[in-house]
Amino acid sequence: MGDDTSQTGKRDRESTERRIVSAVLDLMENEGFDAVGINAVAARAGVSKVLIYRYFGDLEGLMRTAAEQLRGITPDISLRVVECANEHEQLSPESLMRCTVLELRRSVEDNPLLRRLLVWELTEDNAMTRLTTELREESGLDQTEAFSRLLAELRPDNNTDVPALLALVTAGVFFLSLRSDSVRYFNGLDIRSDEGWQRIADAAADLMRHL
Template sequence: MERKSAAGSIRNKERSKQKFLDAVGKILTTKGFAALKINDIAAMAGVDKKMIYTYFGGMDGLIDEYLRTQDYWVRVNSQEVEKIQPNLEDGGKSFIEAMLISQFDYVYNNKEAQKLLLWSISEPRKSLKKMIDEQEQNGEYIFELMMTPHFKEKMGIYRSILAIIVAGLYYLNMYSSLNGSIFCGIDMNTPEGRSHVKKAISFLIEQTYENLIPEQDQTEK
């Protein structure tokens, strides 16, 4: 009986934690980040607010945990990359192309992720800074593993190209979700329009890898 009781207690704890995380998401998407108050989160979750301190150590811990469940690039950590077992011989070309297309769809289908993007550029907050630092840390692992050995002294240009692509994909998704779906004549809310963007991603990555390879490496090939 004692084992069953302990197992039940763990399940109840996990359910309560998930209720808090779900409540953060609901408030964020319906009322915005300014409405994320501890009393309102507890009321939405239907769980005593004291449990926020017990389970997460406080409001910052709760927000930290929520961000980890929602942000695309925070979850692409070294362990997840190792599971994928990317092809290192192509300099990360196939890996980054797949990641960018996947991220494009993820943000489009996840309203909470869109709100997080808006939040991250709207106000300074320790939890958001921590999320961004984790994104950069994960990105740096990927760069050093696959891209730096490939691009060498051209790595700065490669990073800049990816920065422009990622930022553009974020913007297109948020734009299509809020005030309009047509951008440069492409409807971001139609399968055809989104297919065009994905083909453009593949084209840009292909051109990047073809044109940034150091000349001596091209000669060797």
């Protein structure tokens, strides 16, 4: 008792499908993407794998369905960036950049599933990665838009290539966050510590002084 659907747990297709999809996400997050196989999913869902084929066709169909659950996985940090910048100092290009780096890092660090997805997108091309890649691209453009707008308010005459700049910075934060899972140091910096990330954020912020 106490199970998700202990009463209707039997012969309830909806509940079963939900358990299967949850098992996929659970496996991805905790065991890694190559642990997501028919047998493993069925076992973790506590369900016969035949049902997976019946309800989702094949593994790709399951993935496609599971991917729908991932809408919203990509972080929208625009709000938090502004909060952060206003919190510790007044809003400025420097604080904007510093907080972008720090909040971006935090959102990746706090989200194991997102990290798994970012790596997966580097290695596989399937229904799931295509969708999450798309979502990420949209969210990145939003983020860039917000940054551009704020920067234009602060420095109306600047002609910074914000998309290119943010592409490099977010890519850098992504890579360093992912890397910190397996290796502690990168270029001598401790990328597992807040101090290391402070240095990175400060270095990035420092560059905005030219405005």
